[in-house]
Amino acid sequence: MASNKILMIAIVTVFLPTIAMATTYIVGDSSGWTINFDYQAWAKDKVFYVGDKLVFQYPQGVHNVFKVNGTAFQNCTIPPANQALTSGNDTIVLATPGRKWYICGVANHCSDYGQKLAITVQYSYGWAPAPTPSSPWAPAPSVPTTPPTEPWAPAPAPSSPWAPAPSVPTTPPTEHWAPAPAPSSPWAPAPSPYPWI
């Protein structure tokens, strides 16, 4: 629906300054990055956008952070040690949209103590690449910006101030092009010139 698309663009435009502001998340909040913490519950009510940051905080040497794929996340497969983040205050910028997985690679913290985090990162208008027609949020180029010139097209409805799209009727209104009412059938008796008969 063209009007839905336009409404969405209007909403995104209105809220663009809010969306474009990057958020920094301390993973686990005051608990930090640790064992026996439900990181899925922590992430559940959050919406992560490209440009946001995750900060993993933990006592250096007690834990670490590996970015892994979904398979390694499921299985707690620990990558080579040289891929670990180990500062105890590891900041990760969410640079691309999609599913992201993080695990602790120390001992069996991932497999036995649930020290693993999976999130989904959403596009953000402020950080997204230029719109392409394939992007679901891109404006469709086919939406007309001016009313069509057909003589029977009504003027765009002025009820929605933000909606530039004309509402194009699927069937033309009848009043301009409809044939005149059929003349009385040739076989019909002419009105009597003598109404008193």
Ligand SMILES: *[C@@H]1O[C@H](CO)[C@@H](O)[C@H](O)[C@H]1NC(C)=O
């Ligand atoms: C996930 O990562 C592991 C190594 O960490 C790799 O062997 C595996 O092929 C990857 N799986 C996918 C689906 O990319």
Ligand SMILES: *[C@@H]1O[C@H](CO)[C@@H](O)[C@H](O)[C@H]1NC(C)=O
């Ligand atoms: C998952 O881990 C188990 C035990 O460590 C291993 O045998 C299995 O091959 C792993 N599976 C994948 C898909 O990595």
Ligand SMILES: *[C@@H]1O[C@H](CO)[C@@H](O)[C@H](O)[C@H]1NC(C)=O
């Ligand atoms: C963690 O790193 C951020 C910058 O990434 C810094 O602003 C902050 O002060 C650091 N916190 C600690 C406790 O080191």
